[in-house]
Amino acid sequence: MSDNANIQLARRWFEDVWNRRHDATVHELLHAEAVGHLEGADVHGVNEFLAARAALLGAFPDLRVTLESVIGQGDDVVVRWSATATHRGADLGLAPSNRAVGFRGISWFRFADGRIVEGWDAWNQGGLLASLQAVA
Secondary structure: OOHHHHHHHHHHHHHHHHHOOOHHHHHHHEEEEEEEEEOOEEEEHHHHHHHHHHHHHHHOOOOEEEEEEEEEEOOEEEEEEEEEEEOOOOOOOOOOOOOEEEEEEEEEEEEEOOEEEEEEEEOOHHHHHHHHHHHO
16 A cells, blocks of 8 residues: 555544544454554454453543644554543543543554554553552
């Protein structure tokens, strides 16, 4: 696929999967054997991704992601993003604080045949949880 086509798929991933919560788009864009590399753990395949996303959205049901910049070359697309949310659920093991939070991150996707086959997310998950725990 062209650089632009992969960039559009990455944009769609954030808009449809994260902001609109469309599970069908996860099945469409994420390869069945995709691997996502996160802080402290890897996520394998569609079902593990859906479970990880459900936990995050359970804790932050109003999560909204904004794309700051998107760069693509060949099969790789890098997205710099920011997110806002309110901690309203206990899904991550912390009692809801009802605290509004904001955080930034970078996601690197590798595409093959129009699907994500590997990805890396860099954002301070541990720092976010520690800040919520300090409030709780």
